[in-house]
Amino acid sequence: MSAGAPFPESVPRRVLDADAVDTLVRRRARSHRIGRWVIHALLLILAAFFLMPLVVMVMTSLKSMPEIRTGTLLSLPQAPNLDAWRSAWSEACISISCEGLSGNFVNSFIIVIPSVVLSVGFGALNGYVLTKWRFPGANFVFGLLLFGCFIPFQIVLIPMASTLGFLGLSGSYAGLVLVHFVYGISFTTLFFRNFYVSVPDDLMKSAKIDGAGFWAIFVRILLPLSWPIVIVSVIWQFTNVWNDFLFGVSFAAGDAQPVTVALNNLVNTSTGVKLYNVDMAGAVIAALPTILVYVVAGRYFMRGLMSGAVKG
Amino acid sequence: MRSSARLRRALPLAVLSPSLLVIAVGVYGFIAFTIVVSFTRAKMFPNWDWVGLRQYPRLFGNSRWETAVDNMLVFGSLYILASSVLGLAMAILLDQKIRAEGVLRTIYLYPLALSFIVTGVVWQWILNPGLGIQKMVRSWGFETFELRWITDPDLAIYCIVLAGVWQVAGFSMAMFLSGLRGMNEEVVSAARIDGAPMWRIYQRVIIPALRPVFLTAFVVQAHLAIKSYDLVVALTQGGPGLATQLPSTFMYSTTFTRNDMGLGAASAVMMLLAVAAIMVPYLYSELRAERPAS
Numbered sequence: 001m002s003a004g005a006p007f008p009e010s011v012p013r014r015v016l017d018a019d020a021v022d023t024l025v026r027r028r029a030r031s032h033r034i035g036r037w038v039i040h041a042l043l044l045i046l047a048a049f050f051l052m053p054l055v056v057m058v059m060t061s062l063k064s065m066p067e068i069r070t071g072t073l074l075s076l077p078q079a080p081n082l083d084a085w086r087s088a089w090s091e092a093c094i095s096i097s098c099e100g101l102s103g104n105f106v107n108s109f110i111i112v113i114p115s116v117v118l119s120v121g122f123g124a125l126n127g128y129v130l131t132k133w134r135f136p137g138a139n140f141v142f143g144l145l146l147f148g149c150f151i152p153f154q155i156v157l158i159p160m161a162s163t164l165g166f167l168g169l170s171g172s173y174a175g176l177v178l179v180h181f182v183y184g185i186s187f188t189t190l191f192f193r194n195f196y197v198s199v200p201d202d203l204m205k206s207a208k209i210d211g212a213g214f215w216a217i218f219v220r221i222l223l224p225l226s227w228p229i230v231i232v233s234v235i236w237q238f239t240n241v242w243n244d245f246l247f248g249v250s251f252a253a254g255d256a257q258p259v260t261v262a263l264n265n266l267v268n269t270s271t272g273v274k275l276y277n278v279d280m281a282g283a284v285i286a287a288l289p290t291i292l293v294y295v296v297a298g299r300y301f302m303r304g305l306m307s308g309a310v311k312g
Numbered sequence: 313m314r315s316s317a318r319l320r321r322a323l324p325l326a327v328l329s330p331s332l333l334v335i336a337v338g339v340y341g342f343i344a345f346t347i348v349v350s351f352t353r354a355k356m357f358p359n360w361d362w363v364g365l366r367q368y369p370r371l372f373g374n375s376r377w378e379t380a381v382d383n384m385l386v387f388g389s390l391y392i393l394a395s396s397v398l399g400l401a402m403a404i405l406l407d408q409k410i411r412a413e414g415v416l417r418t419i420y421l422y423p424l425a426l427s428f429i430v431t432g433v434v435w436q437w438i439l440n441p442g443l444g445i446q447k448m449v450r451s452w453g454f455e456t457f458e459l460r461w462i463t464d465p466d467l468a469i470y471c472i473v474l475a476g477v478w479q480v481a482g483f484s485m486a487m488f489l490s491g492l493r494g495m496n497e498e499v500v501s502a503a504r505i506d507g508a509p510m511w512r513i514y515q516r517v518i519i520p521a522l523r524p525v526f527l528t529a530f531v532v533q534a535h536l537a538i539k540s541y542d543l544v545v546a547l548t549q550g551g552p553g554l555a556t557q558l559p560s561t562f563m564y565s566t567t568f569t570r571n572d573m574g575l576g577a578a579s580a581v582m583m584l585l586a587v588a589a590i591m592v593p594y595l596y597s598e599l600r601a602e603r604p605a606s
Binding site: 036039040042043046047049050051052053054056057060068069072073074122125126128129130133135139141142143144145146147148150151152153154155156157158159160162163181182183185186189213214239242243244245246249250260263264267268276279280282283286287290291293294295298301302305306 | 320323324325327328330331332334335338339340341342343345346349357358402405406408410416418419420421422423424425426427428429430431432433434435436437438443444445447448451478482483486487490535538539541542545546549559560563564567568573576577579580581583584587591592595596599
């Protein structure tokens with residue numbers, strides 16, 4: 001941080017009489033009050049901007065199509081009902097099958113759970129080795145791993161398609177789990193490595209003197225301390241894998257498609273009359289799991305986000 | 313005895329090796345593979361019909377690619393600029409000892425938890441001229457109000473900017489806010505005692521001191537912009553016409569629907585180079601700065 005530049009112009013000091021000081025103080029207090037009012041108004045306008053799409057999405061999903069045509073975005077639903085939700089969940093037609101998003105919703109969980117477990121598990125071990133069993137070039141290796149966080153995934157689509165075909169995993173859940181594992185460990189390694197760097201080495205030294213080995217130190221000393229970063233990594237990976245579209249659309253065949261791909265197909269490729277209420281209900285369904293995670297554990301979500309950007 | 317000691321020394325590397333292998337193949341090996349494919353005439357499947365660098369002049373002479381790059385420049389610069397400015401403004405406003413800060417922060421940040429597909433679907437609905445904002449404002453009595461960005465080839469790219477900024481502005485806010493909170497209080501209070509008005513303290517002292525955060529925000533947003541794909545697919549499908557095609561959508565359609573894999577690989581390489589030009593110097597300086605400490 002640059003040290004604060006010296007202030008070029010300071011206010012000239014005048015000798016003021018008591019009355020003048022009094023008016024000055026009062027004027028300052030008033031401008032302060034107006035300032036506070038403006039700040040609060042701006043904050044509320046911003047809150048409305050960020051909330052509006054969510055409100056519109058939920059309200060539209062509770063309306064019927066005639067009501068959508070006669071009303072406007074922000075008119076309250078006259079007879080709120082879950083018909084559109086039922087349709088989006090189990091009846092809406094996506095390309096040729098008319099079974100709604102429920103199957104894809106389950107698919108997303110089938111893909112997300114093993115991807116998260118694997119990438120977080122290996123990330124923890126990698127972080128442990130890279131900080132507590134340092135070897136020459138450990139930082140370089142970390143740098144190489146880190147680059148995986150930032151590559152545009154277009155660069156791996158072609159070889160990944162060939163590789164999944166070669167392994168016989170094309171279009172399967174296992175294929176997508178593998179893909180998410182490969183491109184998730186860079187992040188989880190980053191999280192655990194930055195967390196374990198701040199765990200004092202002295203804790204380990206005394207355990208080593210007591211004869212504890214590689215695994216004993218990890219399980220008995222580091223893991224019990226790790227739960228905050230485990231939560232951060234799980235949330236990060238859950239959100240990323242759940243929200244993935246590119247890998248899902250590239251590598252998942254019809255029946256194994258995750259919910260993001262199915263939602264996009266529902267909204268953008270279905271033919272016939274557009275059912276906006278069903279589209280919005282589908283969007284809410286696809287968004288619910290990550291929104292829930294965010295509401296319950298927003299603090300950890302934030303930490304993940306920040307450690308991706310700011311080291312610490 | 314000695315072999316078990318050697319085993320113990322090798323154990324940490326053995327634990328690391330599956331991940332190293334996976335990254336060596338899945339990141340570096342695959343990058344090399346794509347580069348090689350970009351030197352071939354591959355169509356539907358990779359093949360080794362070598363054409364040297366010929367795909368690259370083909371790429372640069374391709375008008376769809378040119379459009380995609382132009383769109384990226386417009387989208388990327390506006391996206392970075394708008395989310396940085398909005399994020400900084402939000403952070404400064406929130407840093408004024410606001411009682412409801414926690415609630416407001418939660419509201420500003422929740423879009424980050426959403427899939428770009430959800431964001432695209434919702435904004436497509438909001439920007440729909442027939443039923444969205446345009447209809448709503450007209451129903452308030454402004455009969456001639458127009459908001460048809462999404463159907464106008466000249467303006468559709470701003471829909472992508474708008475939805476993208478809506479989604480990530482909270483992220484820059486969080487970065488700036490943590491920068492503000494980590495700032496040396498003494499500098500600020502010294503300036504305050506000098507009698508300078510608060511806006512001038514922000515202008516002369518606080519914002520210049522946030523320079524490292526600006527850099528981080530730039531790097532994060534720039535690489536997000538280059539990688540943007542889902543949002544365009546869900547919001548405009550790259551249209552109307554080619555109006556919102558980006559390099560990412562060009563790569564996908566060229567490779568997988570037009571079956572021109574060599575050209576698609578060349579476009580992916582260009583995307584990687586763009587990201588690397590931003591990320592490599594940044595990561596290098598971050599890791600170097602860290603070394604003396606650890």
